[in-house]
Structures are given as structure tokens and as C-alpha cells.
Amino acid sequence: MMHGPCGLSNPNNVCMRDGECRSYYPKKFADCTSDASNSYPNYRRRNDGKSVLYKKVLLDNRSVIPYSPYLLAKFDCHINLEICADMKLVKYLYKYIYKGHDKLSYHVISGVPQQLRDEIKDFQEGRWISAPEALWRIFGFPMSEIYPPVIVLPVHLEHHQPLRFGIKQPLEMIVKNPLSEKTMLTEFFSMNASDPDASRLNILYKDFPEYFVWVVVDRKWKLRKRQMVVGRLCTVSPFEGERYFLRLLLINIRCPKSFNDLKMVAGHQYSTFREACVHRGLLESDEYVDSCLSEAALFEMPSCLRSLFSMLLVFGITGDTQKLWDKYYPALSEDFGYDGLCSPFDVLCKTISAVDAVLMSMDRCIYDFPIKFVHGASVRLDKYSKDYIHECSIKVSDEDMLSIDHLNAGQQVIYDKITRKILSGGHGSFFLDGPGGTGKTYLYRALLAFVRSGGEIALAVASSGVAASLLPGGRTAHSRFKLPIDAEDKSISKISKQGSLAKMIYEAKLIIWDEASMANRYSIESLDLTLRDICSEPKPFGGKIVLFGGDFRQTLPIVVRGSREALINASFVSSHLWKDVEKLYLHENMRAREDPLFTKFLLHVGNGDIPYIYDDNIRIPSHMLVPFVDINSSLDELIRWVYPSFDDLLTNPHLLVGRALLTPKNDCVAELNDLLMDRFPGEAKEYISFNRTDDALQQAEYDDYLTTVSTSGLPPHILKLKKNCPIMLLRNLNPVQGLCNGTRLICKELGDNFIGAEISTGDFKGQYVFIPRIPLESSDKALCPIPFKRRQFPIRPCFAMTINKAQGQTLDFVGIYLREPVFSHGQFYVGISRSKTSNSVKILIHPDSKFQGGVDFTKNIVYKDIFLLAAIK
Numbered sequence: 001m002m003h004g005p006c007g008l009s010n011p012n013n014v015c016m017r018d019g020e021c022r023s024y025y026p027k028k029f030a031d032c033t034s035d036a037s038n039s040y041p042n043y044r045r046r047n048d049g050k051s052v053l054y055k056k057v058l059l060d061n062r063s064v065i066p067y068s069p070y071l072l073a074k075f076d077c078h079i080n081l082e083i084c085a086d087m088k089l090v091k092y093l094y095k096y097i098y099k100g101h102d103k104l105s106y107h108v109i110s111g112v113p114q115q116l117r118d119e120i121k122d123f124q125e126g127r128w129i130s131a132p133e134a135l136w137r138i139f140g141f142p143m144s145e146i147y148p149p150v151i152v153l154p155v156h157l158e159h160h161q162p163l164r165f166g167i168k169q170p171l172e173m174i175v176k177n178p179l180s181e182k183t184m185l186t187e188f189f190s191m192n193a194s195d196p197d198a199s200r201l202n203i204l205y206k207d208f209p210e211y212f213v214w215v216v217v218d219r220k221w222k223l224r225k226r227q228m229v230v231g232r233l234c235t236v237s238p239f240e241g242e243r244y245f246l247r248l249l250l251i252n253i254r255c256p257k258s259f260n261d262l263k264m265v266a267g268h269q270y271s272t273f274r275e276a277c278v279h280r281g282l283l284e285s286d287e288y289v290d291s292c293l294s295e296a297a298l299f300e301m302p303s304c305l306r307s308l309f310s311m312l313l314v315f316g317i318t319g320d321t322q323k324l325w326d327k328y329y330p331a332l333s334e335d336f337g338y339d340g341l342c343s344p345f346d347v348l349c350k351t352i353s354a355v356d357a358v359l360m361s362m363d364r365c366i367y368d369f370p371i372k373f374v375h376g377a378s379v380r381l382d383k384y385s386k387d388y389i390h391e392c393s394i395k396v397s398d399e400d401m402l403s404i405d406h407l408n409a410g411q412q413v414i415y416d417k418i419t420r421k422i423l424s425g426g427h428g429s430f431f432l433d434g435p436g437g438t439g440k441t442y443l444y445r446a447l448l449a450f451v452r453s454g455g456e457i458a459l460a461v462a463s464s465g466v467a468a469s470l471l472p473g474g475r476t477a478h479s480r481f482k483l484p485i486d487a488e489d490k491s492i493s494k495i496s497k498q499g500s501l502a503k504m505i506y507e508a509k510l511i512i513w514d515e516a517s518m519a520n521r522y523s524i525e526s527l528d529l530t531l532r533d534i535c536s537e538p539k540p541f542g543g544k545i546v547l548f549g550g551d552f553r554q555t556l557p558i559v560v561r562g563s564r565e566a567l568i569n570a571s572f573v574s575s576h577l578w579k580d581v582e583k584l585y586l587h588e589n590m591r592a593r594e595d596p597l598f599t600k601f602l603l604h605v606g607n608g609d610i611p612y613i614y615d616d617n618i619r620i621p622s623h624m625l626v627p628f629v630d631i632n633s634s635l636d637e638l639i640r641w642v643y644p645s646f647d648d649l650l651t652n653p654h655l656l657v658g659r660a661l662l663t664p665k666n667d668c669v670a671e672l673n674d675l676l677m678d679r680f681p682g683e684a685k686e687y688i689s690f691n692r693t694d695d696a697l698q699q700a701e702y703d704d705y706l707t708t709v710s711t712s713g714l715p716p717h718i719l720k721l722k723k724n725c726p727i728m729l730l731r732n733l734n735p736v737q738g739l740c741n742g743t744r745l746i747c748k749e750l751g752d753n754f755i756g757a758e759i760s761t762g763d764f765k766g767q768y769v770f771i772p773r774i775p776l777e778s779s780d781k782a783l784c785p786i787p788f789k790r791r792q793f794p795i796r797p798c799f800a801m802t803i804n805k806a807q808g809q810t811l812d813f814v815g816i817y818l819r820e821p822v823f824s825h826g827q828f829y830v831g832i833s834r835s836k837t838s839n840s841v842k843i844l845i846h847p848d849s850k851f852q853g854g855v856d857f858t859k860n861i862v863y864k865d866i867f868l869l870a871a872i873k
């Protein structure tokens with residue numbers, strides 16, 4: 001079907017409005033179909049040179065109306081079908097369900113006098129319904145239903161409640177009537193103040209109707225005995241000012257007793273709801289950064305403060321940077337001027353350099369920010385020269401030097417091979433495959449020590465921040481090589497060939513990339529192109545010595561909701577470079593060497609060798625199982641096994657991070673963390689996030705919804721913490737200083753505007769850090785279709801974590817809770833291989849996730865094709 005002709009060639013066509021085609025024909029040529037925002041897709045319209053002459057006008061693919069030849073032929077009428085795949089379309093789904101189907105009824109009458117319209121007859125004759133709907137109606141099933149009923153709760157300012165009265169009612173009587181003052185909101189406050197049930201429940205306004213019924217006649221709440229309802233606060237636009245801020249407080253503050261109570265924050269009575277919101281962190285304000293720095297400055301830890309200041313700069317939330325620098329300069333420079341030996345100018349230079357060093361580790365530079373320094377003080381080197389000097393000056397620890405003499409036989413062979421290549425100035429790319437615990441990291445450290453102790457450069461990178469933090473001088477591959485963030489992008493990195501970063505890479509004798517099995521192959525191909533360009537050498541990886549490492553038994557690159565094929569296709573083994581890479585193997589499990597049987601079991605699980613019963617299910621040895629009795633007692637047993645006594649563990653809180661409950665899904669992690677946080681001793685502090693929609697006009701509409709969004713990588717809207725509880729970082733704040741996505745810490749200070757914590761793992765164990773609130777985005781656009789930023793501390797409690805998050809971590813006690821079975825390749829293997837012996841792992845299988853009939857069976861997904869492609873088995 002063709003549209004038109006219209007436009008200039010036929011300005012009078014029916015589609016024309018104000019000189020333009022209402023349907024935007026002719027459309028643009030497009031090589032492929034793509035999504036368009038808030039409209040139909042942009043369909044593929046190839047410019048294939050074909051056209052037809054219609055009404056003396058040549059029409060081509062741009063004028064084709066999307067059609068389905070099949071449907072046209074089948075129904076012999078004007079029909080088309082569009083497949084919609086956007087969350088927003090749910091609204092249309094509802095619209096059409098309630099609106100009902102389109103119908104048409106017509107009569108052709110000739111010469112017969114006009115009759116009265118018989119609507120019943122029209123309805124019976126003109127309506128076509130499908131067989132399922134006919135049956136639905138015959139059986140009398142409800143056509144539509146809203147359950148549970150929704151109670152809309154009013155939001156009004158004090159004495160601004162709406163009143164309804166008859167036209168003849170005297171105003172005086174209305175005003176004097178005590179019931180006039182009572183609304184659902186005012187009575188919610190008085191119930192919280194006086195009713196023991198309401199104060200015991202300690203709930204939000206929106207949850208109140210679940211427990212209490214509104215008695216309209218008496219205008220009061222009374223305890224609900226039956227029927228489930230949900231409450232929703234009426235929408236208020238941010239343009240309504242105070243009323244909007246009142247609503248914001250009501251959706252976040254539990255059990256408020258009056259309007260004034262809502263304005264009370266930390267014992268201070270504010271005069272407006274807006275101020276109360278700001279001081280509760282529910283609104284963005286310029287004061288936040290100032291309060292955060294002034295609170296942290298009280299701790300007199302200048303180096304932590306510099307790091308905090310740098311993070312605030314990098315995450316772009318400082319407001320007037322110059323003012324902040326001037327105000328906090330004394331606290332930022334305190335340690336340099338302490339002994340009185342340095343001149344003020346030297347102190348200034350040292351402070352600038354120290355802040356710049358932190359910024360450099362986050363790939364930024366102090367000159368990126370609008371701060372002017374007095375006396376012409378400056379950092380003399382450019383960013384990459386400093387990077388170069390930093391790489392050359394990485395200290396080799398005695399432990400790493402000693403490890404060279406303690407390599408096992410397998411490690412020694414590989415060590416000799418690589419070092420010989422380095423010494424002979426040769427080239428080559430290698431992939432070191434070894435199941436978890438076979439000493440890959442140990443070997444990398446020995447190789448890095450070998451190169452660096454000779455004064456040469458060795459670059460250590462990893463696919464994830466956690467793995468990078470396990471290598472001395474480790475960085476994420478993306479940040480070190482400036483690789484494109486979009487994994488599909490095949491472009492080379494943005495490194496200038498003439499710059500000092502390119503010089504450093506050119507001079508590097510060895511490049512190590514850990515967890516390459518988790519990297520998207522496009523990132524590795526991008527590195528290959530970059531190295532060829534920098535080294536002006538067509539050989540793979542520019543003829544440099546590159547050692548990749550990883551374990552394809554563990555989880556593969558992240559492809560959101562990707563199929564098996566998509567995951568395998570994104571993997572290194574599917575790259576054209578794979579065949580050029582020499583494969584090296586480590587077999588001896590050094591982590592679990594005290595338990596050789598467990599080592600064997602792990603390998604079988606990873607390879608998918610354990611006898612399969614049906615559909616990827618494996619049997620778990622009984623001594624590793626917590627028997628399922630009922631959900632509460634069995635889960636309790638698992639929890640007690642992992643965390644036997646918090647009081648004992650608190651003598652050394654760092655021991656807590658050696659223990660974890662692992663589970664496949666994020667919502668289960670959140671539930672377990674809430675449960676354990678309640679059991680953890682101490683007073684809890686709650687931090688409520690501020691959620692801002694990217695489109696300001698959507699703010700009022702989605703305020704309530706955004707508080708419920710909980711996706712992986714996003715901290716909870718209400719973050720509940722206690723002193724000494726274990727937490728995990730959710731962003732790469734500063735990988736060079738051990739602050740990576742996945743770093744585990746112990747919470748030490750619960751400030752109002754910052755969190756003080758001690759790193760618990762890796763080379764930076766024991767280091768104290770200040771963590772600010774930063775704006776965070778969800779990477780899962782499908783689960784969270786409304787673009788928004790959540791300003792919250794980038795952390796989560798980590799009594800429990802997802803199995804994927806545990807990859808790369810070694811744990812002393814691992815409790816695996818399979819409320820649902822694992823859902824992707826390598827997950828089960830990653831879970832159990834975090835422990836050193838079979839006695840340090842316990843698994844609880846929920847009956848819903850077990851194999852039919854067998855309580856000791858569960859799913860173990862292994863994509864064997866990846867092993868065939870990698871030819872490593």
C-alpha cells in the first residue's frame with residue numbers, strides 16, 4: 001500500500017494539514033528498523049531505487065504504508081498489526097481493555113420513514129465479539145476488576161483542607177462544625193499521636209488504609225478487620241511548592257504526629273516543608289556538599305577529606321567549587337602544614353598535588369574544575385605524564401617478590417615462558433585458563449613483580465573493579481585503555497597516538513588483563529585495534545605481550561536479558577582474535593588444596609560433568625545441604641550457620657566480610673539483608689534517597705513509583721545501616737585506591753551527610769574512607785523505564801549478595817540460598833567456588849527450585865558450547 005501522493009505534488013490530499021502531511025509521509029529512508037521515542041518504530045525503508053508511478057507522481061519506499069501481506073490476504077480487509085515493546089504501552093493496554101473494542105453498526109435505509117432508534121437492537125446486531133469473550137460473558141465472569149480497591153488519600157496544607165457543603169448551608173455553621181477540620185490526613189496524624197495500634201505499626205500515610213478504615217460519617221479512622229485495600233496519595237505537582245514538599249515528606253516519613261512534626265529534623269523545628277525535605281536529604285540542595293564536607297572535616301582526617309572532596313568534584317555535585325575550596329582549604333591541607341616546616345606556598349602546592357593525585361586515579365585532573373589558585377601555584381605535569389610516573393613508581397611488595405620463588409610447577413612453566421618472551425623482546429598474546437583458585441592472580445602478581453622490579457612498565461587491568469583491586473596498580477581495562485563504554489562499539493579507544501599515555505602503553509613490556517572471560521569481545525577487539533595503532537604494527541595486539549586470564553566456567557559477559565547465543569557471541573571465544581591467542585592452563589587448585597575431593601567436585605560442577613538427571617540438574621552432597629523443613633526454620637538454620645553470633649563476630653568486624661549469604665536474584669538479597677540488619681546489634685540509621693526524573697515534568701507523576709525501584713547496581717531508596725555492619729560499594733568510586741564496584745567495607749561512622757567506612761578486603765584493607773551521596777542511574781532500562789537519578793550513598797549492606805557480585809571474592813563461610821534456581825551459565829559454580837572447603841559452604845534449596853522429587857537436586861546451567869569454542873576442556 002502506498003501513501004499519497006501528498007505534499008508539494010498534491011497539496012490537496014486528505015492527509016494535508018497546514019501544508020504538511022498529518023502522517024509525516026514521505027518518511028525517511030532507513031537501513032534498519034529502529035525504535036523511535038513515543039511513537040511508532042522507524043521501519044526499514046531501503047533506498048533500492050525502485051519506484052511506482054501513481055497519479056503522475058513517482059512514489060518509492062518512503063511512501064509505503066507498513067502492511068502485512070499475510071493479514072491482508074487472510075482477512076481481505078484493511079488490517080495491520082504493530083508489535084509494541086515499550087513499558088509505556090501498558091497504559092494503552094489498559095485503555096483498550098476498559099474502553100472496549102471498536103464497533104460499527106449501520107443500516108442502509110431507502111424510502112422507509114425514519115424510525116425510532118432501537119439501541120438494544122443496534123447493540124445486538126452491530127457488535128461482534130470473539131468466542132472467548134462470548135464464553136466469558138455467558139459464564140458471567142467479571143469483565144473488569146480492580147483488586148484490591150485503591151483509596152485516594154488527600155494531601156493538603158494545614159487549614160487548607162477542602163470542604164464540601166450545600167449551597168444553602170450557613171458558612172458559620174460549617175466553620176463551627178468540629179468535623180469540618182477532620183480529614184484523612186489530620187486524623188492520620190492524631191491516630192499516630194494517640195492510638196497505640198497506629199504508633200506500634202509505625203507506617204507511612206499510604207499504608208495506613210491497609211490497617212484502618214475511614215468512617216466517613218464520623219470522619220475518623222478505625223481498625224480494619226477485613227478486606228484488603230491499598231492507599232495512594234493524590235498527585236501534587238512540584239509547581240505547588242509547599243504542598244508538594246509536604247507530600248514528599250508524607251511518602252517517606254513514618255508515623256508523623258502533626259504537620260509540625262513533619263517539619264522537625266534531628267531535633268530542629270524548620271518553618272517550611274521544603275527546608276525539612278532538604279535537611280532530610282529528600283531534595284537536592286547546594287547546601288548538601290557544604291554540610292557533607294563540614295561534617296567530615298570534624299574528623300580531622302585530611303587525606304580522607306581530600307578523597308571525599310575529589311569524589312564530590314568528579315560526580316559533579318559541588319556547586320560553587322571555588323567557594324568550597326576556599327572554605328575547606330585549611331581542613332584539606334591540615335597535615336601538610338602541621339609541623340610548621342613548610343611555607344604556606346609549599347603547603348598549597350602539596351595540597352593541590354594531593355587532590356590532583358586522587359583525581360588522577362579517577363581519570364580526571366584538577367584543571368578540569370573551576371578552581372583558581374593564588375600565588376600561581378600549580379601542578380606542573382599533565383595528567384598522562386603523572387600517570388606515566390605513577391606506573392613507573394609502583395612499589396613491588398616483598399611478598400610479591402617472594403612469590404616468584406614459591407610458584408607451583410604449573411605456574412612456573414607459564415612464568416618462565418612469559419619472562420623468556422619479555423627478555424627476548426618477543427611478542428605474543430596468551431590466555432591463561434584456570435578454574436577458580438588455581439593461582440592465576442598469584443601468578444600475575446609474580447609476573448608484575450618481575451617486570452616492575454627491573455624498572456620496566458607492566459600494565460595490570462581487569463574486567464571488573466574488584467578483580468582490578470586484587471592486582472598491584474590494577475585498573476579497570478576500560479579506564480586504563482579508554483575503551484568505548486558501549487560494548488558494541490568497534491571503534492578504537494580515544495588515546496592520542498602522540499600523548500604520553502600512548503607512550504606508556506608503547507613502552508609497557510607486559511599487559512595483563514584478568515577476568516577476560518567476563519569481558520565483551522568488542523572491548524578486547526577495541527584494545528587490539530588501539531595497540532596496533534599505537535605500535536604501528538599490524539600483528540595482533542600491536543606485537544605486544546598480552547596475557548589474558550579467566551575462567552569460562554564462571555559467569556560470562558553481561559548481556560541484559562541476553563539469550564545463550566547472545567552471551568556466547570559476546571564472549572572472547574567468539575572473537576576472530578581467539579585463534580591467535582596461545583592457550584595456557586593451570587590445574588592445581590591452590591585455594592581448596594586442603595580438600596581435594598571438593599576441588600574435584602568444583603571442577604565437575606564448572607564443566608557440567610556431574611551426572612545429569614534431567615535438564616541441567618545436579619545432586620548436591622548431603623553434607624553441604626541444609627535440609628528444607630519449612631522456610632522460616634530452614635532459612636534460620638542457614639543464617640545461623642553463616643552468622644552464628646553477631647556479638648562474637650563484632651570483636652573483629654572485618655571477620656564479617658569473610659562470610660556471606662549468596663542467592664541468584666537481587667530482590668531476595670534485599671530481603672535477606674533487611675532480615676539480618678534487624679538482627680544485627682546496634683541502633684539503625686535510615687538514609688532516604690532523593691529520586692529525580694530526568695524530565696522534570698514527570699517528577700510528580702512518578703515520585704511514589706521511584707521510591708519502589710530496586711534494581712541491581714542501585715542502592716535502596718531507604719538505606720538502613722548500623723555501626724560495624726558490612727557494606728558493599730556499588731560504583732567504581734576510585735579503583736586505584738581500592739574503592740571499586742564490589743569492594744566490601746565495614747561501616748564505622750554514620751554521619752548525616754557522609755558515611756565513614758574501613759575497607760575490608762584486598763591490598764587496601766584497613767584504609768579509612770569517607771563516602772558521599774552521589775547521583776546514581778540504573779543500568780537496567782527495561783526494569784526501570786523512567787529515566788531518573790537516585791541520589792544516595794552508593795552502598796548496600798552485604799550480609800547477603802547476588803552470586804554474580806561474589807565473583808572474584810574469596811569467602812570463609814558461604815551460605816547459598818536457592819529460593820529460585822540459578823538462571824545463567826556458571827552461576828552455581830561461582831557460588832560454591834567462593835569457599836575453600838566443602839565444610840565452608842552450605843546450600844538451602846527451596847522446594848520450588850529443586851528438581852521434581854529430589855530434595856538434593858538443583859539447577860546447574862553450563863553452556864558447554866563455550867568450552868568447545870574455547871577448546872579448553
Ligand SMILES: Nc1ncnc2c1ncn2[C@@H]1O[C@H](COP(=O)(O)OP(=O)(O)OP(=O)(O)O)[C@@H](O)[C@H]1O
Nearest residue numbers: 406407408435436437438439440441442590591808
Ligand atoms: N604457588 C602458590 N603458593 C602458595 N599459595 C598459592 C600459590 N598459588 C596460589 N596460592 C593461593 O591460593 C589462593 C587462590 O589463588 P588465586 O586467588 O591466585 O587464584 P585465582 O585462580 O586467581 O582464583 P579466582 O579465579 O577465583 O580469582 C590464594 O590464597 C593464593 O594466595
